Amino acid sequence: xxxxxxANPEMALYRAASKEDFIADMMSGIASTQPERDCNFIWVEDxxxxxxxxxxxxxxxxxxxxxxxxxxxxxxxxxTKIAVNGWPATAYHPENNLATVQVCWAPGQAMTIPFIxxxxxxxxxxxxxxxxxxxxxxxxxxxxCGHNYRYDECYFNVKLxxxxxx
Numbered sequence: 001x002x003x004x005x006x007a008n009p010e011m012a013l014y015r016a017a018s019k020e021d022f023i024a025d026m027m028s029g030i031a032s033t034q035p036e037r038d039c040n041f042i043w044v045e046d047x048x049x050x051x052x053x054x055x056x057x058x059x060x061x062x063x064x065x066x067x068x069x070x071x072x073x074x075x076x077x078x079x080t081k082i083a084v085n086g087w088p089a090t091a092y093h094p095e096n097n098l099a100t101v102q103v104c105w106a107p108g109q110a111m112t113i114p115f116i117x118x119x120x121x122x123x124x125x126x127x128x129x130x131x132x133x134x135x136x137x138x139x140x141x142x143x144x145c146g147h148n149y150r151y152d153e154c155y156f157n158v159k160l161x162x163x164x165x166x
Contacts, residue, residue, distance in 0.1 A: 039108040046121045047130040050113060054134040057105050061142040066105055071143035073104040076152040079116060098159040101135060132160045 044050045060066050079097040097116050104110035113131050114120040122131050138144070139162060146152055156162040 040110075042111040044111050044113045044122075047127050050111075050131060050134050053111055054137055057103070057138060058141050060105065066142070067107065069143070071145055072138065074138075074144050074146045074149070074152065075102045076100065076155055077102075078155060094158045098155045101131070103138065128160075132162065135160065136162055
């Protein structure tokens with residue numbers, strides 16, 4: 001059995017120096033479990049980069065070229081600090097914040113959009129609107145799957161005003 005220890009994604013959300021460590025950790029984990037796989041883990045740095053990545057994902061979907069059932073996987077990380085009615089702080093609460101959204105469009109090909117970091121381009125209303133619009137494009141045009149997606153959907157709805165129909 002091969003065990004690869006990786007850091008919790010939340011560590012990269014709060015300290016600027018930890019972003020590079022987190023990306024290196026992800027890449028080494030992938031390389032050690034799937035050394036033949038070409039990996040491209042993207043930490044989205046600005047709105048223009050996000051728009052280009054979204055355009056690429058949608059073009060691939062329209063061409064039927066997304067390799068896993070022509071769909072993407074979406075997941076969120078949240079700053080779950082508020083416990084709800086005795087449930088642990090991992091329960092949904094509208095006062096918790098959306099920390100990141102991850103989109104994977106092919107094995108080893110994924111992006112993370114950071115929202116709550118001080119050094120993130122997506123921590124202001126203007127760029128949050130860009131991220132919202134790009135995520136809406138993906139949700140509207142591409143088949144989506146997600147782990148525990150009903151939880152993520154609550155944050156898409158409350159924090160970004162997005163409703164998913166698929």
